[in-house]
Amino acid sequence: MTADSPAAAAPRYDDEIVKKFLLATFIWGVVGMLVGAILALQLAWWPANLGLPWTTFGRLRPLHTNAVIFAFTANGLFTGIYYSMQRLLKTRMFNDTLSNIHFWGWQAIIVSAAITLPLGMSQTHEYAELIWPIDLAIAVVWVLFAVNFFGTIAVRKVKHLYVAIWFYMSMVITITVLHVVNNLAMPATLTRSYPVFSGMTDALVQWWYGHNAVGFLLTTPMLGLMYYFLPKAAERPVYSYRLSIIHFWALVFLYIWAGPHHLLYSGLPDWAQTLGMIFSVVLIAPSWGGMLNGLLTLRGAWDRLRSDAVLKFFVVGITFYGMSTFEGPMMSIRAVNALSHYTDWTIGHVHSGALGWVGMSLFAVGYYLVPRLWKRPLHNEGWATAHFWLATIGIVLYVVAMWVSGITQGLMWRAIDDVGQLQYPNFVDTVIKLVPFYWIRLGGGLMYLSGLVLMLVNIGLTIAGSRPDQAINPSPAPAK
Amino acid sequence: MSREKQDVPMGHSDEADGIEEYDNALPAWWLGLFYFTIAWAVVYGVHYHFVAGRSQAGDYVAEVQAAEARWPAPDPATVAAADPKVLAEAGKAIYMTNCIGCHGPELKGGIGPNLTDAEWIHGGSLAEITTVITNGVPEKGMLTWGPILGPEKVAQVAAFIHAAGGGQ
Secondary structure, eight states, rough: OOOOOOTTTOOOOOOHHHHHHHHHHHHHHHHHHHHHHHHHHHHGGGGGGGTOGSSSSHHHHHHHHHHHHHHIIHHHHHHHHHHHHHTTTOOEEEEEHHHHHHHHHHHHHHHHHHTTTTOOOOOOOOTTSSSHHHHHHHHHHHHHHHHHHHHHHHTTSSSOOHHHHHHHHHHOOOHHHHHHHHHHHEEETTTTEEEEESSSHHHHHHHHHHHHIIIIIIIHHHHHEEEEEEHHHHTTTBBHHHHHHHHHHHHHHHHHOGGGGGTTTTSSHHHHHHHHHHHHHHTHHHHHHHHHHHHHHHTTEEEEEEEEEEEHHHHHHHHHHHHHHHHHHHHHSSHHHHHHTTTTHHHHHHHHHIIIIIIIHHHHHHHHHHHHTTTTTOSSHHHHHHHHHHHHHHHHHHHHHHHHHHHHHHHHOOOOOSSSSOOOOSSHHHHHHHHHHHHHHHHHHHHHHHHHHHHHHHHHHHTTTSSTSOOOOSOOOOOO | OSSOOOOOSSOOOGGGTOOBBBOOOOOOOHHHHHHHHHHHHHHHHHIIIIOOOOHHHHHHHHHHHHHHHHHEEEEEEHHHHOOHHHHHHHHHHHHHHHTTHOTTSSSOSSOOOOSSOOOOTOSHHHHHHHHHHHHGGGGBOOOOOOHHHHHHHHHHEEEEEEEETOOO
């Protein structure tokens, strides 16, 4: 450890852990999105289910969602958090052993998920499918990470906590509570358990968890990464400190209430449905506060968008964040939800968040970090730009196909003929109409996936040392 | 707010890995949007529950009443009195769309049983045929057609099968 004297040399940060998490992020990203592409193919062309229980849609779908949320996104968050918090707090991580237990423990959890889900072992709670022994392991590893995280904050060498750290804290605390409460269960056998909540209470707890997993895993810590990596990459000051405080507190206060919007027109009491709906609508401005602070920070740096892949990815990511945080509240309105619920519109919405906001932002973080961590320029900048266009066009195809498909589906389900009967009483009539959009979705998804593969190859060749002679200056040493 | 100076650095950068921050005012339209949604939330909640007195169950009842007023259920007496030939004529098209897959274009059966022979598993009277179509035979894979087709179309297709298949 370094002395407290400001004249001391730059603290030696633990960048090895960041490298490990970064590689895990993009390798798992390819796996998760490949499974997604297989699912998209299965919906367009059913023989792709292969007639085997382990490869059917119902078992691969949770594998896809868990891989993208807990393997790709979470590893990406850990990458950015371990890199930025050491620098923002001017200290090495509190304990290297905890960092490594966190890394290897998390990867072991992912592998166990990839084995148990295709075998059909499931708690049948969406995004919380994993069976109780794995849930227990998640809780232990997460709490060890929390100890390391708050330990690092405790031994920090700065007084002021930069805004990114608050966003990270909101994740560490809230995900602990959400995960533990939603997975409370009485084990019956090693692979089976009964939830302590039942019926409507279980559904409400589940969507309190499900919605806030979106809020506190896919949103607030991603905003934290944006608050660190965007001003660093753009070399511009953050637009407004005050806006960051207000939108942070508004976001964390409001998000927690919005879960019931997943249960509109269900057995949930009307008042609880109303709460879920109005808190969702009030979330628009706090969400847009993050978008505004991101985009306005780029004032004076827009010309660099032409050449800088990191900024390109961030701008599209932040724009998708603004779009999906407007779309989400709209879909929470009772009348809109009556049309959109259970349709492909929802699938389009989550992918504009996951591919558009989370994916694009993590690609930005990745392209920012690789040259700095391995201290050599990226193997091929042109490939990064190609990745950007593949990903952007891929998302647009995906999201537009799902909008059209979802609205078509919703309208066909409710269509009434001139004698008051359902116009499409046979479900298969609606499915046949949607198949062309499923092929377009598959095309968009494959473009997005191929861009990520290109990125992984680019990272591999950079590490292999294709351009080792041109060492670049890593992140600047802390001032003074 | 307009008198505030724009883009004044706060001087935190040495405590944030070199990241400088401005403390610019909140954009007025953003703040307006935030206040508007909060006001809307209160007004909507109070209006929905206490002024309009709406509820999910109430909305359902109102919708069903509106549908019944617009599409009154056919009078059972009229349906019964209708000419079986006219009914069967209309029923043919329904059969060809919905039933042909299992019972075949000639009603000779396939996945489902033959409807032209003398054997009627569930009874061959018009009333019995109507009941089978309405409730289906789920254990054998025949759909419950009542809610899909509605009573009028069920009556038509039953009349068609009764006539064309030689029911009892």
